[in-house]
Amino acid sequence: MQSGTNAVQASELEAQRRAGHRRLRFTPTLEELYRDQRQNTLSERARPVAISAVVLFLIYAALDPFLLPAELARQTIMVRLLLTCPVILLVWALSYAPVSPGRFARWYAGAYVWGGLSVVLIIALARRQSFPLPYDGILLMLMFGYFVMGLPFRTASVGSALIIGSYIGVEAAFDTPAPDILMNAFFLLTANLIGMVGSWLSEYRQRAHFLDRHLLELSREKAEADSAAKTHLISVASHDLRQPLNVVNLLLDNLSAADLPPDQRPLVRQLSQSVTHFNGLLGSLLDISRIQENMIRPVITAVPVTTVLQQARDALQTEALEQGVSLAVEHANPTLAVQADPHLLHRVLQNLIGNALQHSNAETITLGVDAGDRQHRLWVRDDGRGMPESEQGRIFETFYRRESSAQAQPGLGLGLAITRELTGMMSGEHGVVSREGLGSTFWITLPAAPTVAAQPAVPVSNELPAGERILLVEDDTTAREALQQILERWGFTVLSVANGTLARRLARQQAFGLAIIDLHLPDIAGDILYRELREANVVGGGVLVTADTGRKQAYDPAQRLWLMHKPIVPARLRAALIRIQNTEPV
Structure with missing residues (x-):
């Protein structure tokens, strides 16, 4: 036919x-x-x-x-x-x-x-x-x-x-x-x-x-043709918009660390906040577009609840500290697990925490879980201003924004809508319990999975491995130079190159503790280059960075490898490098 x-x-x-x-x-x-x-x-x-x-x-x-x-x-x-x-x-x-x-x-x-x-x-x-x-x-x-x-x-x-x-x-x-x-x-x-x-x-x-x-x-x-065109447009927009944002983000971080006159520091801080806000808006728009175009396919597996709660807290800990908010995880049974896509669940929890940081005016945000027979309920609770019952039925609607929000830079009203969609994809439910002046508890329920073995406690260092030699491979000159300045400011010894051929040449001459590699290099895919260096025992761990948000952000402890989206947030990159340091080599 x-x-x-x-x-x-x-x-x-x-x-x-x-x-x-x-x-x-x-x-x-x-x-x-x-x-x-x-x-x-x-x-x-x-x-x-x-x-x-x-x-x-x-x-x-x-x-x-x-x-x-x-x-x-x-x-x-x-x-x-x-x-x-x-x-x-x-x-x-x-x-x-x-x-x-x-x-x-x-x-x-x-x-x-x-x-x-x-x-x-x-x-x-x-x-x-x-x-x-x-x-x-x-x-x-x-x-x-x-x-x-x-x-x-x-x-x-x-x-x-x-x-x-x-x-x-x-x-x-x-x-x-x-x-x-x-x-x-x-x-x-x-x-x-x-x-x-x-x-x-x-x-x-x-x-x-x-x-x-x-x-x-x-x-x-x-x-199908229209859907493919939209999918291509979303992918291109994601890449082409995130790439310059990555450069701006890195330059602003270097500028913030510079010895600026007192009257210029607030301007740099305000500009940095605006860029961060724009990146959040862009991410939300792209996420809701991918959902509407059925570009997201959950991969359901057993996810340890304590681990995913701690990872969500770690991802936003820096932002919480900057706002003076205490972000904590309530003690829970370490063997509890849910049936979910770990990356989508991480995004759901990030959205709930981010929503509390942006809208609740809270001093404390707590993450926790209530165990059930067939389902476990994960929740994010704040001690902020709460909300009236009339808003609770609409808060998860697409593009709904609270009129009373005092944010200087209001969002698009997509974070909770994305939470609703992603939770539904994982056969879960969502909701909120709130009273004005007494805070809010946003929750999701997911199918319970068989219990997992509790991980033995290991010593954790919160310090960067200063003095470590890092191989930086990035074809964008401005981004490469800006990221190199940040890494050197953190105490690393950085050798940077623009492509895989030069990276291989350096790797034949010396070994590196870490590697930060752009996923899309002009001559070789970054993941293939990292695998080559890893198999040759010339790198101990690494971070792949990409503007392609179709690739899921994740950490592979077996390869001691992060995949992170651009624009790179220095605080999260720092946390990723610390996580690699705390992972035992395989």
Whole structure:
């Protein structure tokens, strides 16, 4: 259907549907396509039709000796077995042979006429011996042609007319009384008329279905093309907008650390906050777009609850401290686990914490879990200003923003809507409990997973591995230089290059404790380069950075490797490097 559909336009199909097809004809292009597709289905239909026809003729051949005079029975059996059945079996065999659809359709129609004429021949043999054989066999052939065989209306009508005309000619040749000929002709023509009407209605419906099916196919193709274009636009927008934001973010971090005059520091701080806010808006817009375009596919697994709560806290700890908010995780059973996509669950918790940081005016935000039999409830509780009951039913709606929010830079009202969608993708539920002046508790429930083994406590260092040698591979010169300044300010020894070829050359000369690599390098994919360096034992761990948010942010402890999205937030990069340091080498 695909190639055929592409041969016509939706406008031509729509025009044909409006014009109708009472004459059972389309425009030349559509007619050719319709005939090709109908003929392609005839071979499959012909197989059961041929078998049933042969069986009927064999049954009649078996009954002939009991119903007809001996000589006449011998002749009719020969006609059925030597003339009719071989042609029908030939059509059955051709249905499996590599015959063109058009040629097979002609053989199929010819077999129908041949079968009808063989019945006429049997009637002629009976008239020759003055035996009153009825014309019931012709009626059966007419019904076969019109309904069982599925012949096109014109083919069935012409073939049936030829069979009926031959029968009337035989009756006239053997001097059958005119009243009998007229009576028989009346019944046959009446049956033929009924068959023609049924055949016409059947083909009309088939042609209407043909138009609808192809219009639906074209609509599906257009929808898929539009969806692919939107997906491409979202990916390109994500990459092309995040790349310059990454450069601005890094430059601002360096500028913030510089010894600026007192009157310029607030301007830099305000600019940094604006860039961070813009990045949050951009991320929310791209996330809701990916959800609406079905670009997100959850990968459900058992996720340890304590681990994911601690990771969510760590990700926003720096932002909380900057706002003077205490962010903590309530002690919970370390063996609890939920069925969820770990990356989507992390994003849900980040959204809930971020919402509390932005809107609650809280001093303390606590993360925790209430264990259940079939579901566990994860919650984010704040001691902020709460909200009226009238808002609680709308807070998860897309683009809903609280009118009383005192934010200098209000959001788009997408964070909680994204939480709702992502939670639903993981077969979870969401909600909020709040009272004005007494804070809010946002919660999600997820299916419980079998308990996991508690991880033994290991010493954790919160200090950067100062003095470590880092290999920085980034093709954007400004971003590379800005990130190098940040890393050197943190106490690292940094060797930076612009592509994978130069990175390999350096790796042959010396080893590195860490590597920070752009995922999309001009000469090699960053993940492939990291795997090469890791297998050669020249790097101990690393961070892949990318503006492609289609790749999920995650940490692979086995490879001691982070994947982080641009723009790089220095505080999160710092936390990632500390996490790598605290991961035992594999």
